[in-house]
Amino acid sequence: LSAAAHFAIDVHSHVVPEYLPAYLGARRPANWPETVDAPESRGLCHRHVMINGKHFRTVSEKSWKGTRRLTDLPAMGLTAQVISPMPELLSYWLAPGDAQPLLRYLNEHTAQMCAQFPGRLLGLGAVALQDIDLAIDELRYCVRELNLVGVELGSNINGVVIGDMRFDPFFEACEALNAVVFVHALKPTGMDRLFGPPALQQVLAYASEIGLAAASVITSNLMLRRPKLRIAFSHGGGSLAMLLPRLQQGWQAFPAIREAVLEAPVSQARRLFFDTLVFDAATLRHLAHVFGTDQLMIGTDYPFNFSEQAPLKRLAEAGFDERTQAHLAWHNAERFLGREIAALRPNFTQGST
Amino acid sequence: LSAAAHFAIDVHSHVVPEYLPAYLGARRPANWPETVDAPESRGLCHRHVMINGKHFRTVSEKSWKGTRRLTDLPAMGLTAQVISPMPELLSYWLAPGDAQPLLRYLNEHTAQMCAQFPGRLLGLGAVALQDIDLAIDELRYCVRELNLVGVELGSNINGVVIGDMRFDPFFEACEALNAVVFVHALKPTGMDRLFGPPALQQVLAYASEIGLAAASVITSNLMLRRPKLRIAFSHGGGSLAMLLPRLQQGWQAFPAIREAVLEAPVSQARRLFFDTLVFDAATLRHLAHVFGTDQLMIGTDYPFNFSEQAPLKRLAEAGFDERTQAHLAWHNAERFLGREIAALRPNFTQGST
Secondary structure, eight states: OOHHHHOOEEEEEEEOOSSOOOOOSSSOOTTOOEEEEEEEETTEEEEEEEETTEEEEEEEGGGTOHHHHHHHHHHTTOSEEEEEEOGGGSOTTSOHHHHHHHHHHHHHHHHHHHHHSTTTEEEEEOOOTTSHHHHHHHHHHHHHTSOOOEEEEESEETTEETTSGGGHHHHHHHHHHTOEEEEEOOSOSOGGGOOSOTTHIIIIIHHHHHHHHHHHHHHTTHHHHSTTOOEEESGGGTTHHHHHHHHHHHHHHOHHHHHHOOSOHHHHHTTSEEEOOSSOHHHHHHHHHHHOTTSEEOOOOBTSSSSOSOHHHHHHHTTOOHHHHHIIIIIHHHHHHTSOOGGGSTTOOOOOO | OOHHHHOOEEEEEEEOOSSOOOOOSSSOOTTOOEEEEEEEETTEEEEEEEETTEEEEEEEGGGTOHHHHHHHHHHTTOSEEEEEEOGGGSOTTSOHHHHHHHHHHHHHHHHHHHHHSTTTEEEEEOOOTTSHHHHHHHHHHHHHTSOOOEEEEESEETTEETTSGGGHHHHHHHHHHTOEEEEEOOSOTTGGGOOSOTTHIIIIIHHHHHHHHHHHHHHTTHHHHSTTOOEEESGGGTTHHHHHHHHHHHHHHOHHHHHHOOSOHHHHHTTSEEEOOSSOHHHHHHHHHHHOTTSEEOOOOBTSSSSOSOHHHHHHHTTOOHHHHHIIIIIHHHHHHTSOOGGGSTTOOOOOO
């Protein structure tokens, strides 16, 4: 067995609580999310997630039940997992005062799952980034009170791309609190360029969106301002690997870009982390070439249907040597998370169930 | 010298006439384009292209003067070049009756340049695809009367992506007339995700846009309906190479996508042509892996500033063997164009100047 086969951390997996809190204000917003009963299927409890009164997705108990998750991890070759809310629950589109109690509920729920499996599950919080002060307060609560390792952010906040300078105070707080950031595609641009069924939103527009979001972090010099920040992008950075050489050339060709972007785009890209969720060995190899073998970490999108079932097999298929496989499987994730993962230590004993 | 060094065809280069026609109707549209005098620079005549009364780009005589172009080609290692209008002149946003005389002027201008250098310059026409019948009529005129080899199309027509079924009658006509199609990024989606100077439109949003446009041609099964059509995409297909493995996996995971897309996306992608305009040898190698070495052709964006100066050097840097270099440099372009290029024949003598 290779080193990679011994330990592996998945940094991209999601949580949906079985129940979402009732709205406690006077007038429930139309887009307040809820979950409702769905028929049991394949021996698993299911819930429908309803958004705007419409069915958004059906999720199984894998989404909320830690014990079930801990059974699935070894089957996928995983030792530990970072869990974050299903992005459509991030609620940037609600009034901040409405979003806050919902996100607090999600954060408590995530923290409880992690507490049940210490050293195996690590949690990312959700913050109302439509109100930066509120978001910083909740970030502090997530890190200090709930022991979450950082936050999941959408790739845009109500249409404002995540690299926009207005979010800088939040990233400053992340750096100060040693909180990691995982940026996930959400409400993507480019929907007007899809031809085909609605699922193309996730399949094509998400990859396009997260690529532009990662590019925005480069063109705004985020990592030069916040050099200790540890920030990762979902879906292998989406289109970024293809945009980057053109951005690099444009940086050389256009004085205005050269003036705005203070370090070569290809160098700035190598200060970012990316997951491996690209579903193709050759593409993974290309990502390793573009971003470096130190910046990639396993991502699966567990427990959703459209997910990577055998992430370690993909690493092996890509032909990485054992040392590189170990980096992609867990060393890089430990560096990203800024801590040793207990489950990876030889003397670690399984947490309580 | 390698085979590639002997012959090379550039399929992506642009033309801007020195003068654009005056508007002959009663009320000139605000967005009617014009060119105005610009100071001579580096020994070259220049013109400002004005759109909506604002300066859009300054272009030099390389944009309209065939003799100047024919001097530059050998310096870039090129034998022949396909020329097409600067995409911002495609005029989908004008009333069809206004666009038609402007596009006819462009097409006559392109045809004249080609006639001056037979066998060295080949032309792509422009058609008012906002009116499909008019576009088919002009396509026929371009091919039959002007000896143009096909058309350049924008990646979207007033926001409707080029793979949309409503354009199918036009592609049917292209197939029937043996006219090639070169799809160029234009008025891109995702502008709301850029952070930085306006030039990022070309640099980032173009690559994102053309990737989604190429994907739309796959999800609408264009090449299954029109198997003899020869269609190419600019900028190496932009983001497509990164979107494709995810689309392939989504095709396997979502029944609705499987039902809509009638052949595996990775197979359909290999029925399309792409230029090599990616500014990076490793990326070019990855494109060759994803799309196949038979589907790539040199593209430079000559004569604009943001262009590939040494396309053959890039092929060599990518480490392709001589046979593959020859395919990328000219065999594939001949196959795409559906004809032998006179300049490549041993007994060819230079056309008149």
